[in-house]
Amino acid sequence: MSKNKNALLGAAFLMATSAVGPGFLTQTTVFTEKLATSFGFIILISILIDLAVQFNIWQIITVSGKRAQDLANDLLPGLGYLLAFLIVAGGLAFNIGNVAGAGLGIQAMTGVSVETGAILSAAMAIAIFLFKEAGKVMDTFAKILGFLMIALILYVAFTSHPPMGSAIQHTFFPEKFDPIATLTLVGGTVGGYISFAGAHRLLDAGVLGERALKEVNRGASTGILITALIRYLLFLATLGIILTGVAINPENPAASVFENAAGTFGRQLFGLMIWSAAITSVVGAAYTSISFLRSFHPFVETNQSYITIVFIFISTIIFLLVGRPVKVLVFVGTLNGFVLPIALAILLVASRKQRLMGSYKHSPLLQVAGWAVVLILLAMGFNVF
Numbered sequence: 312m313s314k315n316k317n318a319l320l321g322a323a324f325l326m327a328t329s330a331v332g333p334g335f336l337t338q339t340t341v342f343t344e345k346l347a348t349s350f351g352f353i354i355l356i357s358i359l360i361d362l363a364v365q366f367n368i369w370q371i372i373t374v375s376g377k378r379a380q381d382l383a384n385d386l387l388p389g390l391g392y393l394l395a396f397l398i399v400a401g402g403l404a405f406n407i408g409n410v411a412g413a414g415l416g417i418q419a420m421t422g423v424s425v426e427t428g429a430i431l432s433a434a435m436a437i438a439i440f441l442f443k444e445a446g447k448v449m450d451t452f453a454k455i456l457g458f459l460m461i462a463l464i465l466y467v468a469f470t471s472h473p474p475m476g477s478a479i480q481h482t483f484f485p486e487k488f489d490p491i492a493t494l495t496l497v498g499g500t501v502g503g504y505i506s507f508a509g510a511h512r513l514l515d516a517g518v519l520g521e522r523a524l525k526e527v528n529r530g531a532s533t534g535i536l537i538t539a540l541i542r543y544l545l546f547l548a549t550l551g552i553i554l555t556g557v558a559i560n561p562e563n564p565a566a567s568v569f570e571n572a573a574g575t576f577g578r579q580l581f582g583l584m585i586w587s588a589a590i591t592s593v594v595g596a597a598y599t600s601i602s603f604l605r606s607f608h609p610f611v612e613t614n615q616s617y618i619t620i621v622f623i624f625i626s627t628i629i630f631l632l633v634g635r636p637v638k639v640l641v642f643v644g645t646l647n648g649f650v651l652p653i654a655l656a657i658l659l660v661a662s663r664k665q666r667l668m669g670s671y672k673h674s675p676l677l678q679v680a681g682w683a684v685v686l687i688l689l690a691m692g693f694n695v696f
Contacts, residue, residue, distance in 0.1 A: 319513070319526050319527075319530035319533075320454065320530070321447075321450025321451075321512065321516070322450075322508075322510075322513050322534070323509060323534035324453040324454045324457040324534070324537065325449065325453045325512050325534075325595050326365070326506075326508045326509035326531075326534035326535075327457055327534045327535075327537035328456060328460070328588070328591035328595060330534075330592075331460060331537075331541050331588050331591075332405070332408070332412060332588050332589055332591075332596075333408060333412020333413070333415065333416075333565075333585050333588055333589045333592070334405070334409075335588065336412075336545065336565040336585055337565055338495055339496075339542055339545045339565075340559065340564035340565045340567070340568055341564050342489070342492040342495070342496070343546050343549040343550055343553060344559050345489065346487060346489060346492065347550065347553065348480075348482075348486070348550065349481045349485035349486045349487045350492070350550075351478050351479070351481055351482030351485070351546060352481060352482055352483070352484075352485035352488070353485075353492050353496055354539070354543055354546060355482050355483070356493055357493065357496045357497050357542075358535065360497050360684050361497070362532065362535055363677070363680035363681055363684045364506050364651065364655060365531040365532075365534065365535050366528060366531055366532075366680075367658065367659065367677050367678075367680070367681040368507060368654075368655065368658060369509060369510045369528070369531040370528070370531075370673065370677070371659075371661065371662045371673065372507070372513075372514065373513055373514065373520070373524070373527045375661075375667060375668055375671075376520065377514075377667075378507075378602060378603070378605070379391075379398075379603070379654065379657075379658060380392070380394050380395045380398075380603050380604075380606065380607075381606050382657075382658060382667060383657045383658075383661065385666075386661045386664065394653070395603040395604060397650045398507070398599075398603045398650065398654065399600045399604065401504060401650045402596045402599065402600030402622075403622070403625070406592075406596040406597060406622070406623070406626035407626050407630045407633065409592040409593040409596055409626070410429045410432065410593060410626050410627050410630045411425070412585050412588065412589035412592070413428060413585075413589035413590050413593060414430075414432065415428070415563060415582075416581075416583065416584070416585040416586025416587075416588075416589055417429075417431060417582065417586055418582070419563075419566055419578050419579070419582030419585070420583060420586065421582075426631055428586075429631065430627065430631075432586065432590050433593065433623055433627040435590060436590060436593040436594050436597065437620045437623055437624070439452060439594055440616040440617075440619045440620050440623075449594055452591065453595070456587040456591050457591070459583075460584060460588060461537070461541060463584045463587075464548065464584065466580070467544075467545075467548040467569055467572045467573065467577065468544040468547045468548040468551070470572045471548045471552050471568070472551050473548065473550045473551035473554075474550070474551075474554065475547070478546075478550060491691075494688065497651065497688065504596055504600050504603075505595070506654070507599055508598070508599040509530060509531065509534055512598075513530065515602075545568075548568055548572060552567070552568050552571045552572055555571075565581060565584075565585060566585075569581030593623060596626075597619045597623050597626075600622060601615055601618050601622055602615075604618070652684070652685040652686075652688040655681055655684060656682075656685045659678060659681045659682060659685070663678075
């Protein structure tokens with residue numbers, strides 16, 4: 312049971328820290344500036360959508376004992392390859408933003424260039440996959456930096472003195488609504504590869520089958536609640552700063568919040584926060600993206616660590632060539648918001664097939680919630696276009 316508990320907590324933190332990347336920090340700051348206290352309502356909607364997505368995906372994958380791409384291929388030959396392409400392409404786009412965020416963090420802490428910081432961070436992420444027990448090292452790394460992020464953001468939220476009453480009121484009764492903010496937020500939290508990070512990690516740790524469902528649900532809810540806690544605290548911190556009339560720097564929005572909350576020390580805190588968020592997301596994006604290729608050829612399964620390293624290396628090279636970190640960070644959240652309804656729809660259909668799931672009956676309530684999320688995200692995506 313202890314082994315399972317460690318695997319579940321590791322999977323929850325891998326999912327949460329994958330979601331809480333630099334794009335997460337940037338998106339939250341940008342949209343709080345735009346929507347003020349009403350952004351709390353967008354966070355509430357994203358949490359409800361996240362819960363529906365995570366419970367569906369984690370249950371279907373762990374009960375079947377198959378990774379998402381294998382379920383998709385068993386459902387319809389070739390569908391798994393399409394899903395893998397969408398996830399890996401989205402994961403690569405996300406990882407370019409993650410590497411950029413790590414570079415921004417080191418720049419804030421040390422003053423070195425963003426490019427140098429990105430290279431140093433990529434080297435550290437690569438080092439994790441050189442360990443023989445890379446999965447366990449990854450779990451420990453995600454847990455330590457996850458707790459660190461919660462402590463940092465709690466401190467900044469406390470020092471910015473946000474208007475708690477109106478923030479809580481408008482979380483349930485908003486004054487305004489923005490579908491683009493919602494799509495981007497969901498895309499940045501469970502879009503693309505993120506929603507599969509924890510579930511695929513559980514399969515690798517041997518947590519599978521109907522008997523593990525109670526634990527799996529606990530792991531899924533823990534991951535979402537960690538993510539929700541950090542996002543809401545960041546929202547409160549940003550709100551407190553914005554309502555004082557301070558202008559947010561569009562080149563580095565999240566840094567403005569930390570700096571205005573705690574001066575020069577705040578900038579150092581921001582650097583540590585965004586670096587922690589970015590480096591864990593680099594690891595999570597690379598691990599999960601490559602997990603979508605592992606079953607397609609024995610070479611990938613045998614050399615997964617080395618291929619993951621190449622994935623991180625390519626992400627870093629593309630960032631160094633493209634630059635523009637803040638625009639990249641917001642764009643990839645929206646991109647992954649479009650991948651999610653396709654991936655979720657495939658798994659929901661698969662969950663109804665006895666030849667794939669055996670005697671297992673997937674919850675009708677989760678089916679309804681899952682399809683509602685698919686339709687909502689497709690409608691919002693169409694509206695954005």
